Amino acid sequence: MKRTQLILLIGIAVCIGVLLSFLKTTSTYDTVETARKKPGQFVHVMAKLDKSSPIQYDALNNPNYLRFAAIDSLGQRMIVEYNNAKPENLEMSDRLVLKGRYSDSVFLCKEIQTKCPSKYKEEEAKGLKHPGSVPLPTTQP
């Protein structure tokens, strides 16, 4: 199979080329601090919702504007803005993957991925915090 072998080789070469150029378009995982250092660049920031600050979202006035604070694992905090509806389970998420760009002291988020404890970790069950599992008695004997 001579012609086909040649075509196979070309195909493999194209594959390698495409995958290499794919690597060039990839982005990076960053912390709040490193994201801040490269404003305008598309990054992934792993963080948690800062529950001490209020989530600003008013669907009546503008269902496409969400603003909240996020803290990364190093304790760095940033303000996040998101021009879309509030993700369904923002409050109950224990981790967020924020995809967007840092600009003018605000992280402009393009996509938010929420990671929920019930779905991703078994450990959460150990604390039995999940309602409906075991009602803990309120009084000690």
Add this chain to the structure above:
Amino acid sequence: MYIGELSWPGQLGHLAAILSLVASALACFAYAQTVRSNELTLRASWQRIARVGFYLQTISVFTIFFLLLYLIHNHRFEYHYVWKHSSKSLEFKYLLASIWEGQEGSFLLWLLAQGVLGLLLIRTAKGWEAPVMSIVSFAQFCLSTMIIGLSILGWKLGSSPFLLLRDSGVLDGAPALHIDFDASQPLIPNYLEKIQDGNDLNPLLQNYWMVIHPPVLFLGFASTLIPFAFAMGGVITRRYTDWVKPVQPWALFSTAVLGVGIMMGGMWAYESLTFGGYWAWDPVENASLVPWLIGVAGLHTLLIYRHSGQALRSTIVFFVLGFGFILYSTFLTRSGILGETSVHAFTGEGMNLQLLALIAVFMIPSAWFLIRRHREIPQIQTEENISAREFWMYIGSLLFFLSAILIIGQTSLPVFNKIFGTTIAPPEDVEFSYNSVQIYIAIMLALLTGFTYYLKYKQTGMDLFWKRISIPLLITLLLGIGFAWYIGIRYDQKGLGFQTALWIAAICSIFSLIANASYIWIGIKGNLAKSGGAIAHVGFALTLLAIVVTSSNKQVISENNTGFLTPLGKGENPRQNLTLVKDIPSEMGRYKVTYEQDSVHPKKKLWYYKVRFKSNDGKEEFVLYPNAFVNYKGQQGLMANPDAKHYWDHDVFTYVTSLPDPDKKEDTTRFTSKTVMPGDTTFYSKGFITFGQPNLIDSLPVELFGEGGQVVELPVSIHRRTGETATVTLKAAWAKKQWLPLPDTMQAEGMIMQLEEQKKDGSLVVGIKESDTLLKYVTLKAFHYPYIQFLWFGIWLTAAGLLISMRRRMQQWLQANRT
């Protein structure tokens, strides 16, 4: 020792799991002995033992399945799996879904599917039973280890679905269930009484697709084992060529079922998840698509071999890799390695090593045999003719294979990170990173599937070729013009180059569709039994066309033009959510949309929102019920399920993206007072308000209003930013020396107004309060999806074509063995 525990199902289940392991090992060994023994009677007795082993194994797996169903049905929460994946409020069909929500249950489903296919092989494989079934039994053995749940020298082997809740560690952190409220003490004997309900099935999975998609998909997964088993069975026994006939129906079956399984995942995503589509190039999706693509490649090289004697090695490699990538995808989706990159990856259950071992135990020996023996595999050393059908079929198979390699290469980024310690994240536009490559493969495949049927094996006379293909080309030309005129490709966000590629892909798909449909008459003379291939190609072309058109022309119709305009980021297209206030019609695309009512599911906190769509020309009217779990089981937030109105040529599709928090009832907003003169204008959040001339009424009954009683009426017009105007008349009375304002609530505006004072100078004090607790509203996102039905229909048609071919090939094989 513990009150109320039902222990026999667990013990029986463990026993069945061990029996399944032992019986499959026995079947594997006995089948291997059948292959090795030369003496006829010895072979027969080994085969008999092997069959008994396999039957026992299948019975054990069914026993495990029904035990688990029994436990879930009876809500035996002393079992960890039952507690974790079900609850008392689940309907029966979702109890089934609970079985395969978790890792253990889905392996069980896989085992079941493989067991059933094994039984069919015993009936149909004839002379190939022993080598093929020894590999199938070996696979059953390996999968059985996944649900055995044993600890051997500190190694955790598999994870049992019959683990007790009290052994799972879940209760260790609950002192209330332990003696003396001390978690280090044993459990109290009646701990079970305190466990009133299970953890439940994830509400997103409480959907009929969760009942049907996993069984079909796992049947597809299981079916890829069989071409692998035939190919490797052939290599190991050195019967390199005669397995190609019996494998053919199985390869066709596998492609059909796996394809439908993947499609059902897409339908599920489209109909019940809210990422607004059927395919997102998510790693979990890709992981099941890749084996399908490789399977299609193998299917075609197999045909090439049967007609020309070429491409046997490629066929073997494709069948081995098809199964190999099923194992790899199992590792990807279950090891937790996908982590951040996938929306719906499973948890890592601490079985990563075992999952890697599963790949190794199949792929390393296969690679070893193939490298050692590849020279023995017959092949023909001739230059192939480019007018021959097999040449272009081979190119097509290679394209399928390269497509698969590219997809899995991009998907494996997290694996790459893990191996090399890098932290590369997916690109900004993940979907485009796949689309921009795959569109070219789609174009080439559409072309190839279009003209290859018009070529003959070995060599084709060009005159005949052009004569026969001219009719489909002509029809394509006409339809292409029609397509450009009526439908077209609107997607231009990625530039002209990509848009052109989409156009070409659409036209080539039309060509393929027409050419293959015509071939049923031109080439096969309408013989249905023989036209499986052409039908499958028509379906495939239709699928490609629908994918291109649907994705390119999908429109968000819930563009928001009421709220504040926010500054948009570069290249962003937000404002896709629209808030509907109850009973107030809003513009949405060519519809007036009204949120009319809501209702709640009798047993769960599942809310349905009745939303009426009425087209502006008045010809079309329908009601959709998008629904959402609101603060489900005390967890804040909502989980939405869309609803869609299906037409033959498009869908209108909507889902809830935001709701007022039902637990937030208290109205804390206060009136803000504004002093205005008649004729003045003041702004509020959704527009402005104009005040008219006050009207005094003073001839009032003295017994009610006292001396000098007055009523002041103030006409107010409210101008919404959308252009609508509403008028109300505020009233206040001066009665018995008291000022009594009458607050007026304007539902639609979410506003309360009252006339607080009328001053001597003629100015008025008006109190305005805006509050969202007044309002019932729902925020939606809505899409117009053109031609989506064609996508589903295309895949069904592909599967139907494949199954027609399968039937024919199976009949041929059985017939040949009867004589």
